[in-house]
Amino acid sequence: MTGSTDIQQAVTDEQWANARLIWGYHQMRHELRPADVAIGLGSHDLGVATTTAELYRAGLFPVLVFTGGNSPTTASRFPRGEAVHYREHALTLGVPADAILLEPRAGNTGHNITYSRQVLADAGIFPASVLLVSKPYMERRSYATARKLWPEVDVRCASEPLELDDYVKSIGDEKLVLDMLVGDLQRVIEYPKLGFAVEQEVPEDVYAAYENLLTAGFTSRLIAP
Incomplete structure (x- = not known):
């Protein structure tokens, strides 16, 4: 895979770019302050x-x-x-x-x-x-x-303040991590309809990345429809 580390070789460049979009979306980037x-x-x-x-x-x-x-x-x-x-x-x-x-x-x-x-x-x-x-x-x-x-x-x-590449290395299974990214995004989309969570806006590019990874088979962590 061009320009990628060894840990990423099972994933294409396009799929990895899709995963980075979803990874960034999942993080809230809240400013930390004291809490009870x-x-x-x-x-x-x-x-x-x-x-x-x-x-x-x-x-x-x-x-x-x-x-x-x-x-x-x-x-x-x-x-x-x-x-x-x-x-x-x-x-x-x-x-x-x-x-x-x-x-x-x-x-x-x-x-x-x-x-x-x-x-x-x-x-x-x-x-x-x-x-x-x-x-x-x-x-x-x-x-x-x-x-x-x-x-x-x-x-x-x-x-934990990790980039996606480092997180994949820490887990040791790149497909599993991408499957989990996709699975969590499915839950962000579907759970509000079930009353489990508040609705979150999903940007068009993030949703397109999600559909691309679904089509590519990163589906082991999906919930049943």
């Missing part, structure tokens, strides 16, 4: 826990929730559950145990938000502002979900 709490959204990506720990040490929030049970893509990597492994990792990075609340049941993003909200309420915490920490390509979907399910709080998003 943070919620680290469970996934296959331990970088979420690392980033949450770094932001805690930077003083952006006093308490955080790690949320997530297991899914087919995380059960082998995090056998005790996403939130449990995230917590263990954050402890090794210097986050004190009493700053971490655990939500070990969530199986989707809606659960992440609603169950974390309940865990906070059970602890007597009723935040006015929340920082959501997610995978880089999940910022927009997590934001749209929180705005729907928790509209009274000020929501901002953060993720």
